[in-house]
Amino acid sequence: MISRKRFKPSTCLLLLSSLASLPSFAESAPERVPLWPEPTYASDGVTITDNAYLTIFSPDQPNGTAVIICPGGGYRNLVTGPEGTGIAQWLNSHGITGFVLEYRLPQSDAYRPLLDAQRAIRTVRANGQKWNVDPTKIGIMGFSAGGHLASTAATHFDSGNPRGSSRIEKTSSRPDFALLIYPVITMGEWTHNGSKTNLLGKNPDQSLVEHFSNELRITSKTPPTFLTHAVDDKVVSSLNSQMFYEALIAKHIPAKYLELPSGGHGLNGYKGSMWDRWQEQSILWLAEQGWIPNR
Numbered sequence: 001m002i003s004r005k006r007f008k009p010s011t012c013l014l015l016l017s018s019l020a021s022l023p024s025f026a027e028s029a030p031e032r033v034p035l036w037p038e039p040t041y042a043s044d045g046v047t048i049t050d051n052a053y054l055t056i057f058s059p060d061q062p063n064g065t066a067v068i069i070c071p072g073g074g075y076r077n078l079v080t081g082p083e084g085t086g087i088a089q090w091l092n093s094h095g096i097t098g099f100v101l102e103y104r105l106p107q108s109d110a111y112r113p114l115l116d117a118q119r120a121i122r123t124v125r126a127n128g129q130k131w132n133v134d135p136t137k138i139g140i141m142g143f144s145a146g147g148h149l150a151s152t153a154a155t156h157f158d159s160g161n162p163r164g165s166s167r168i169e170k171t172s173s174r175p176d177f178a179l180l181i182y183p184v185i186t187m188g189e190w191t192h193n194g195s196k197t198n199l200l201g202k203n204p205d206q207s208l209v210e211h212f213s214n215e216l217r218i219t220s221k222t223p224p225t226f227l228t229h230a231v232d233d234k235v236v237s238s239l240n241s242q243m244f245y246e247a248l249i250a251k252h253i254p255a256k257y258l259e260l261p262s263g264g265h266g267l268n269g270y271k272g273s274m275w276d277r278w279q280e281q282s283i284l285w286l287a288e289q290g291w292i293p294n295r
Contacts, residue, residue, distance in 0.1 A: 056098075056131060057088035066097045069088060069098055076194065079143070094292060136176060139176055153178075155214045157173045178226070191240075199212065232263070236265055258281050
């Protein structure tokens with residue numbers, strides 16, 4: 001015979017109180033916002049949207065610093081898991097607000113990803129108060145081809161359009177610092193050919209190649225930069241990071257290049273001692289440069 005246990009009213013109230021105190025997944029879900037006014041167009045009766053998005057991961061105790069994260073993927077797709085969400089959560093553990101950028105792929109227009117990165121910086125800066133972000137402490141970070149996009153944003157920026165129709169358009173797109181993790185930097189001899197083809201096309205004009213070879217675009221206004229690369233990376237040569245670092249030093253830009261002895265591209269699948277090392281060193285560098293508090 002099945003026993004039917006009766007709960008006292010006080011017990012029921014206690015259970016209801018406990019359930020009410022549980023976190024709401026809907027409330028705690030990261031906010032995802034479009035970067036551009038939603039463009040839509042019809043193709044064979046199907047409505048298509050074409051936009052870039054920011055997903056905001058906020059720490060429990062934000063320190064005011066923000067990092068916009070550009071996942072890799074060879075300008076063919078986006079590795080938004082380990083090079084996006086996972087990185088944002090790691091940044092949160094250090095009080096940094098993470099913004100994962102789902103940028104548009106080039107699709108025969110080399111400027112689409114850059115426009116999205118610039119718009120992301122402007123958007124975060126213009127809405128700093130809303131997201132508990134100091135507008136003078138906004139960095140950009142990228143992995144592999146996302147590292148190319150981040151380094152492009154760090155070398156191609158403007159102070160905003162004073163005649164723009166919105167606060168975002170009037171805001172500077174210059175990042176305050178950059179973190180480049182096994183990045184593609186050049187479109188020249190030592191490039192990653194897949195990224196180059198997907199970004200610039202099969203036979204790009206030399207002027208376009210030089211324009212997106214970011215080791216050639218460094219000026220005295222380029223922001224401080226941290227780079228890391230494994231010397232045994234067979235996909236993206238570590239010479240990419242080395243060239244960018246040397247160009248930064250030549251312009252007296254604060255920079256650090258952490259050359260890793262092993263790990264290959266992706267640093268052993270985003271885990272292990274080499275992965276841990278760049279994370280530890282990048283946080284130390286951010287603290288040394290004053291972007292985050294010393295712990």
